[in-house]
Amino acid sequence: MPHIFDPLLGLSLIIAFGYLGGKIAHRLRLPSIIGNILAGAMLGPHGLGVLPLSLIVKDLRLVSSIAFGFIAVSVALHLRVRDLRATSGAPLIIALWETLLAFLLVAGAIYLGTGSERLSLLAGAIASTTAPAASLAVVRESRARGPFVSALLPTIALDNIIAILLFTSVMAFLRVKGSGTFLSQIAVPIVVGVLVGSAFCFLPASLKRDSRKVLGSSFLGLMAASGIAEHLNTSPFLATITLGFVIANCEGVHQEVSKALRELEPLIYLIFFTMAGVHLRFDVIVSAGGLIFVFVLGRFVGKFLGGFLGSLTSPLSSSWRGFLGLGLLPQAGLALGFLVMVQEAPGLGDVSDLLSAMVLSAVIINEFVGPLAIRFALRWAKEEGKALPPVLGFLEEEDIYLDLDAQDKWEAISRLVKFLCNRRCADLDLEGRFLEEVVKRELSMTTGIGHGLAIPHGVIEYQGGVIGVLGISQRGIEFGSLDGRPAHVILLTLVPEERLQEHLNALREFSRIFSKPFVMPALMEARTREEVMEVLREASL
Structure with missing residues (x-):
């Protein structure tokens, strides 16, 4: 077959054949x-x-760098400080245990088998990674929700932060050309990522309302952070993952950027995974079968045992702590990103082929085993099917106001607005503005839609997603409903101006749930927030 040296034609073939290969695999x-x-x-x-x-390593290096940065930002968007606080820091403890144990077991076993310091350290660093995309896909598909999921997703994000530090340290220790000192490879890219990411916290509302502009701004930030890091001869990957972390914790921007990047995620991953496969050598896989087995087994033991030991030393429920490690088995984007860096690094050619065979084979195996293991862990933790539909995802157990007692709808609205703002609003001035908008909307037309249900809401200029609370009144509150009956269930929502369609979708789903005759009686019998959520989940199926 003739070689193709034109970058555009080569990229076209990568996309076309990668897409075809993915479709065949899916079939x-x-x-x-x-x-x-x-x-x-x-x-x-x-x-x-x-x-x-040469086409992959040199001519298409820009494409590889952008895809690698995209993966880094996607990983970091799952790392929110608010989620870590909710789990009392348990994910950090677990992530430290499982990443370091996987690193030590794989590195030690490979060194005993080959005697190669460079191969063992690089293999150990790559083994410490976990793929968030596969885990998140299974969680969403299973509609899982609960303490296990709340601990798992932040753990995976922190896992990859620690893995990046490990890999960066290994590259610096091996004195790979361009890796620099440990300080320059850690501190400098973090500063770059923070500076570029901070700009996203000040994006104007007009820009955030346009998904195309958000996508353009995201890629501009990604390329700026990566390019500045490259120019300073430091780690572009750590710069972009820091960028993603800053964006993840910027209220009013996180959801917009996540949604915009999600549109391109399949194409970016297709290109990146197909380019990584170009380095695969089947003859090396056959000759290195023993090392591949050691890599996969050592990583499995490290993740599973590390997840268990980390759970023991953290404030988590004992009912499922032994299975948390099963949620850490998938391995894809970050591992392949590290592999590409090794393949492109000068001076590592003697270990590149063998490392490629181990990592690519392990990725294929773990993409089979990982999702099955996660599903098993979710079933053991009894968290499958416990999430509300995505359009009602803003409601959590803590957002349920039980035994709401008020003389009229105005008092009920006032109490629910205060409850909501105490729960969700960082801006202390927002409560008065929100109450004013809800009252104004209620004066124009009642939101008591009948059958014991009311849906008061306010549309306001606010940076963030739709938030709301659900009030339950046993006695019932006069709401001027269309059927003349008092309201027993009141869904009060705060709607940013740019989220009107999202709010309409939520109301449509809420109406569908309450069209089922068993819902209202069941809610009236519910005595805990957990029971209320269970009724809503069952009705949403």
């Missing part, structure tokens, strides 16, 4: 990433030989 009920990797292997120099390594 065979296999993860799409397996089809992407095998398509890349077929196109690469060890397959049909269509794409030479």
